[in-house]
Amino acid sequence: MTEPLLEINELKVNYQVFGGDLKVLNGLNLEIYPGEKIGLVGETGCGKTTTMKSILGILHPAARIKGGEILYRGRDLLKLKEKEMNDLRRQHMSAIFQNPTAALNPVFTIGQQLEDAIRYSFSREERLPKKEIKARAVEVLNDVALPDPERLLKNYPVQLSGGMKQRICIALALVTASDLLVADEPGTNLDVTIQDQILRLLINLVEERKTATIYITHTLGVVRQFMDRVFVMYAGNTVEVAPTKTLFDNPVHPYTKGLLQAVPKLTGVEFSQGIPGRVPEYQRPPAGCRFHPRCPDSTAFCQQEKPGFVEVEPGHQVACFTGGDS
Amino acid sequence: MNLKKFIGYRLIYSIFVLLGLSILIFTIARVVPGDPVRLALGARASQEVVESVRAQMYLDQPIVLQYLYWVRDIFQGNFGISLFTRRNVLIDIQQFLPATMELALVSGVIMAVFGILLGTLAAQKKNSLMDNLVRLVAYVGVVTPSFVLAIFFVLIFGYVFNIMPTAGRLSSYIQAPPWITGMITVDSLLTGNFAAFFNALRHLLLPAISLAMAGLSQQARITRSTMSDNLQKDYIQAHRTYGIPRRRIMSKYLLKPSLIPTVSILGLDFAALLANAFLVELIFNWPGFSRYGINAILRKDLNAIIAVVMVMGIIFVTVNIIVDIVVAYLDPRIRMGRERS
Numbered sequence: 007m008t009e010p011l012l013e014i015n016e017l018k019v020n021y022q023v024f025g026g027d028l029k030v031l032n033g034l035n036l037e038i039y040p041g042e043k044i045g046l047v048g049e050t051g052c053g054k055t056t057t058m059k060s061i062l063g064i065l066h067p068a069a070r071i072k073g074g075e076i077l078y079r080g081r082d083l084l085k086l087k088e089k090e091m092n093d094l095r096r097q098h099m100s101a102i103f104q105n106p107t108a109a110l111n112p113v114f115t116i117g118q119q120l121e122d123a124i125r126y127s128f129s130r131e132e133r134l135p136k137k138e139i140k141a142r143a144v145e146v147l148n149d150v151a152l153p154d155p156e157r158l159l160k161n162y163p164v165q166l167s168g169g170m171k172q173r174i175c176i177a178l179a180l181v182t183a184s185d186l187l188v189a190d191e192p193g194t195n196l197d198v199t200i201q202d203q204i205l206r207l208l209i210n211l212v213e214e215r216k217t218a219t220i221y222i223t224h225t226l227g228v229v230r231q232f233m234d235r236v237f238v239m240y241a242g243n244t245v246e247v248a249p250t251k252t253l254f255d256n257p258v259h260p261y262t263k264g265l266l267q268a269v270p271k272l273t274g275v276e277f278s279q280g281i282p283g284r285v286p287e288y289q290r291p292p293a294g295c296r297f298h299p300r301c302p303d304s305t306a307f308c309q310q311e312k313p314g315f316v317e318v319e320p321g322h323q324v325a326c327f328t329g330g331d332s
Numbered sequence: 333m334n335l336k337k338f339i340g341y342r343l344i345y346s347i348f349v350l351l352g353l354s355i356l357i358f359t360i361a362r363v364v365p366g367d368p369v370r371l372a373l374g375a376r377a378s379q380e381v382v383e384s385v386r387a388q389m390y391l392d393q394p395i396v397l398q399y400l401y402w403v404r405d406i407f408q409g410n411f412g413i414s415l416f417t418r419r420n421v422l423i424d425i426q427q428f429l430p431a432t433m434e435l436a437l438v439s440g441v442i443m444a445v446f447g448i449l450l451g452t453l454a455a456q457k458k459n460s461l462m463d464n465l466v467r468l469v470a471y472v473g474v475v476t477p478s479f480v481l482a483i484f485f486v487l488i489f490g491y492v493f494n495i496m497p498t499a500g501r502l503s504s505y506i507q508a509p510p511w512i513t514g515m516i517t518v519d520s521l522l523t524g525n526f527a528a529f530f531n532a533l534r535h536l537l538l539p540a541i542s543l544a545m546a547g548l549s550q551q552a553r554i555t556r557s558t559m560s561d562n563l564q565k566d567y568i569q570a571h572r573t574y575g576i577p578r579r580r581i582m583s584k585y586l587l588k589p590s591l592i593p594t595v596s597i598l599g600l601d602f603a604a605l606l607a608n609a610f611l612v613e614l615i616f617n618w619p620g621f622s623r624y625g626i627n628a629i630l631r632k633d634l635n636a637i638i639a640v641v642m643v644m645g646i647i648f649v650t651v652n653i654i655v656d657i658v659v660a661y662l663d664p665r666i667r668m669g670r671e672r673s
Contacts, residue, residue, distance in 0.1 A: 088578065108567060126575050
């Protein structure tokens with residue numbers, strides 16, 4: 007088996023706030039292989055965006071890393087200097103943000119932002135002349151199927167629609183992400199038809215370039231259609247990992263099962279079932295398994311001990327004491 | 333985009349503002365009790381003389397007619413005679429305005445440049461030593477009136493250490509440059525008289541700083557808070573994920589959007605600065621326009637009051653047009669909004 011491109015081991019991240027610490031990431035595990043597409047699924051507020059920011063080293067100043075490691079090709083990103091980290095972001099990894107309107111600087115043209123990203127994606131010695139940078143910018147906008155790129159470069163974000171802006175964000179991210187792309191629910195703010203177009207475009211582009219992609223979402227349909235493997239997250243922990251088909255056919259963790267049942271079905275007449283309760287409060291999270299207050303199968307033991315990963319079948323791991331026996 | 337149209341629009345708008353201002357100040361100056369002519373001529377002047385001067389100034393006519401006469405005279409370039417200097421008020425203004433303009437401009441530049449600079453430095457790292465220092469200075473600056481600061485400066489730099497001049501615009505042993513613009517620094521540069529230039533600059537420094545401090549503090553505070561807010565915006569995080577170096581993000585991608593609120597209030601700060609100039613001019617014995625204006629009001633010198641207020645109004649309107657143009661340049665959202673309407 008090849009080496010993982012990125013490997014997160016037992017990552018713990020707190021946020022210092024007034025009145026205590028928010029213990030958001032509580033031992034997150036994740037690995038992705040070169041060219042792989044994985045889905046990172048979980049409810050709102052379970053730490054998905056914090057995961058993205060940890061990988062890229064752009065955490066909020068109030069965030070504190072309390073443990074764990076993020077290995078990228080064997081180097082621990084948490085130990086890198088800002089300059090070294092930035093060198094990785096320049097060429098090897100990037101992100102797409104949730105809201106394209108917020109992710110583009112409102113007072114600079116698309117051209118200024120895109121051309122700067124292209125300029126810095128080369129090392130100082132290899133930096134392209136201005137003309138070539140512009141040609142490359144036009145090319146990149148063509149790649150994301152935007153019409154009239156020459157004119158677009160002169161536009162400000164305020165002049166464009168949400169869908170166009172998200173395409174530009176994709177273009178920006180792909181310029182600087184040769185190895186790894188973290189897409190944080192791109193398209194959540196767009197209407198459904200546009201969302202679908204954007205998603206297909208993104209998947210085509212990353213497959214073409216063999217860019218490993220972490221797709222963060224709460225929409226299970228997307229994951230089922232396009233992803234190789236799925237990581238299910240709950241309250242700052244990875245609770246289940248499996249190849250996509252396995253996960254949908256044979257979910258083991260009670261949370262995963264609940265999540266799958268909660269998907270609204272267009273065909274059915276019955277209401278989908280939700281999971282009672284909500285993501286815990288992070289200042290005083292539940293002891294033991296963080297899911298136990300909402301778990302239908304919880305035992306007294308679940309309140310004391312945090313479950314580790316157990317392999318239930320090859321490539322399918324679960325962090326639950328029931329271990330699929332229930 | 334269409335800058336000419338925008339400026340034209342603002343100019344037309346400004347004409348109405350100035351028209352309203354002239355009616356307002358014209359009325360106020362005349363309804364205030366007290367006979368300006370009697371005040372000017374003294375108790376011993378005969379009633380006939382007073383009446384004839386009143387007639388000359390149309391003061392015996394209804395106020396609406398008085399205003400119309402005034403407007404007619406303006407279009408002939410005649411702003412009327414000051415009751416006290418006995419000169420055309422335009423000549424008075426020409427004499428006193430440059431000194432104040434020089435002070436206000438230098439003060440305004442100090443305010444904008446150092447305000448934004450300090451705010452930017454403070455925003456680099458929240459709660460750092462620099463940040464706390466800037467915040468402390470800014471608090472003190474906001475609460476200290478400019479005249480208090482001026483007195484302190486005179487005491488410390490003039491009296492205790494005696495290293496800075498604290499009165500007038502130029503030392504008596506320096507050959508004054510010929511009157512070109514009336515601003516000594518500009519005139520001395522134009523004539524290549526560097527001794528006068530540096531001497532005038534030294535005279536300017538203390539009054540300009542005491543005048544600038546309040547606005548400077550305001551600018552620093554606003555720049556700091558906007559920048560540290562914007563630093564957490566998605567688009568700045570996005571620039572980071574594209575690998576743009578931190579220095580470039582700070583000086584380009586963060587600075588430009590963060591300047592918009594700062595520049596927007598620059599116009600107001602400049603107006604406050606002109607208003608504060610009177611006491612500062614008094615303390616530093618600066619022969620300026622604000623002192624002329626206040627004296628005109630105290631003496632009820634009708635034509636001078638109106639002319640002073642109108643000149644202030646024109647300066648204020650001009651500064652605000654410039655501010656609006658700069659804001660529109662910085663913020664395409666405003667520019668595009670205008671284009672659409």
